[in-house]
Amino acid sequence: MTTHDLDNLPHVRDGLSEKERVVLTCVHKVQKERSGRDVPTAMLYGRVIEYVDMSEDELQRILQRLTNIHQRP
Secondary structure, three states, X not given: OOHHHHHHOOOOOOOOOHHHHHHHHHXXXXXXXXXXXXXXXXXXXXXXXXXXXXXXXXXXXXXXXXXXXXXXX
């Protein structure tokens, strides 16, 4: 198993992969910097790739998944 495989493996505690965790952490940090305002995707992508290697499409898929999780009753 490679490091790349581990980045995509969901954690048993909360079901989030390492990349999803990085995205959430970056969203939180940027929202704090912007006084709670929405985070532009381009700005988020710039922050995320400082920590993990991912394409813009992968970021979009992660954001979609996280949005769907958040909206569940």
